[in-house]
Amino acid sequence: MYEGAVQDLIDELGRLPGVGPKSAQRIAFHLLAAEATDVERLSSTLLRVKNEVMFCSICGNVAQAEICRICSDPRRDASLICVVEEPKDVVAVERTREFRGRYHVLGGAISPIDGIGPDDLRIRELLTRLRDGVVTELILATDPNLEGEATATYLARLLAPMGLAVTRLASGLPVGGDLEYADEVTLGRAFSGRRRVD
């Protein structure tokens, strides 16, 4: 529709999650009208996020070093692991201030339609973490939707023989929703009301 770089920018923006064609066009023209220094700051931040941000070798969360802040904090309870799908879910749970353990980020959820199976998630890494017996409780905090439930069920069955307490967040979370959109109170209540998975 537009010539050259403007259309390329609209196309690139349109690939971002939650950005429709109209928003892409609006953002593109906003950037076109913006000061050069503002656009340069944005573009260098985009490059930095790709070049500087790492994933924690223990939990898989985004980190500024080999091991993230939470995994290297001795005040966090090492006997508790909260399993989530994405780094954004760590932020959501942290906001509740209900949880003082550590995390494990799976990197997604089981979704046969999208061709994502257990081997595509960081499940092997989770089993490795459980090997030394320090962890006594695992909280499955995957999203309250079909894929999240399927993932929680799969993990609960896989972990059942290991003899540790496996809990799932209590209801109250909107079904079909995304963990990150739950407000702190709802998510906090779901946390304190978590139940054992049989």
Ligand SMILES: [Zn+2]
């Ligand atoms: Zn970590």
